Amino acid sequence: MSDQEWIKELINDTEDTVISEKQQKILAAAIDTFSEKGFAASSTSEIAKKAGVAEGTIFRHYKTKKELLLAIVTPTMAKFAAPFFIKTFAKEVFEKEYEHYEDFLRMIAKNRLEFVKKHFSVLKIFIQEIAFHDELREPYQKLFNEHVYGKFKKIIEHFQEKGEIIDLPPETIIRMSASSIIGYILPRFILFPNQEWDDDKEIEHIVEFVMYGLSGKR
Structure with a gap:
């Protein structure tokens, strides 16, 4: 199972929570980056690049890097x-x-x-x-x-x-x-x-x- 498939299964497995495809990509990229480099050494710009989205897109969904974590x-x-x-x-x-x-x-x-x-x-x-x-x-x-x-x-x-x-x-x-x-x-x-x-x-x-x-x- 890919990171995006796993994230979708994990977070969408409730009646009241649905996330977009972009959010799935952001979360998958964040998992990969945080896991590899640690939270403190990771940047939202790096996560955005890996997810294929603009950095501003991350902050539309998550106000801070801590909130993303x-x-x-x-x-x-x-x-x-x-x-x-x-x-x-x-x-x-x-x-x-x-x-x-x-x-x-x-x-x-x-x-x-x-x-x-x-x-x-x-x-x-x-x-x-x-x-x-x-x-x-x-x-x-x-x-x-x-x-x-x-x-x-x-x-x-x-x-x-x-x-x-x-x-x-x-x-x-x-x-x-x-x-x-x-x-x-x-x-x-x-x-x-x-x-x-x-x-x-x-x-x-x-x-x-x-x-x-x-x-x-x-």
Whole structure:
């Protein structure tokens, strides 16, 4: 799927929002530019040139470059990431029964990896800019707290009761588990994207690394 097709699917997937073909081109060009150069180093003139429109056309639709950024990432969170978390991630991952915590951890790692592979362009912008814009960070925090945190905590407590993982605060185990997965995804896609990666093998290494620490075995 091309950027323009993906943008059209993402933003027009509501009854009350319709964007023009020019807007689709602007958003696709902005995604490409922001992803490649970062928000601060990108110019609206460069985006306009890539989109094949006059720079003034951008400002007729988006008052500032910041508004253009939010037009890309905010709908991604509200209209795409939120349904994904609720329907795919929260339900299909967190509402399954797992025999062991490592099975659950493996499922999360595979699920997140496939998600990043499919939607890397916008996610790269989100990763680059989340530290600098509260408007990007706050919806994500709300989304995680409402649809993921409680289910994640319940699974951890279940395996703690079984004696499978050590008695650390669930918040700590969530951070340990998530940071291990993110610690693979960031180098995989951001730092060394051209390196050959064996995702299945790396996921097993992540699971082994986390479980060795959480099992309490010495």
